[in-house]
Amino acid sequence: DTEVTQTPKHLVMGMTNKKSLKCEQHMGHRAMYWYKQKAKKPPELMFVYSYEKLSINESVPSRFSPECPNSSLLNLHLHALQPEDSALYLCASSHWKWETQYFGPGTRLLVL
């Protein structure tokens, strides 16, 4: 199984809503990543978890709150988002930090 899954595929939310994005992998990878990608731009790293501990936070606003409940699962909790947060949110995982990252299909988020 070389797959990273993400749910939901699409999400529309208002600025006062609270929602969560979910990412799962069963490859035994110990590093997991959240990226944000705007249209026609490369991905931007948001967070990295290593062995279920937050390793990197790229100065992401607190309205984005990551969580790694176990080694297979990564969540991104969203609260009080702004329209400019609309983007494709990609999850990735790697066996260890310097190895190939496997990406999920992404969640396309629209904030109204």
Place this chain on the structure above:
Amino acid sequence: KNEVEQSPQNLTAQEGEFITINCSYSVGISALHWLQQHPGGGIVSLFMLSSGKKKHGRLIATINIQEKHSSLHITASHPRDSAVYICAVRVRGGSNYKLTFGKGTLLTVNP
């Protein structure tokens, strides 16, 4: 100036043509990745290189560390190869987790 530059930005080819996409970088790296992203889709890792050449099916990736340059070649191109191809590097001495991305090359292969 971006640390990772790709050329061309856009490329249109006829089915069957040989394709080359280039990536130049200005920093010392420990690895270089080639990624593929179909429109509206997720990203697929094609290759990770630190030296030499790798081949997978119709795709070939090469890297010249001294010249700080990598190329991605597609032989016998097919419309399903139409996608954005992204070069990304892991900067030596930087975080081992972080990739620095190029802006991507949009490839369109017409039947």
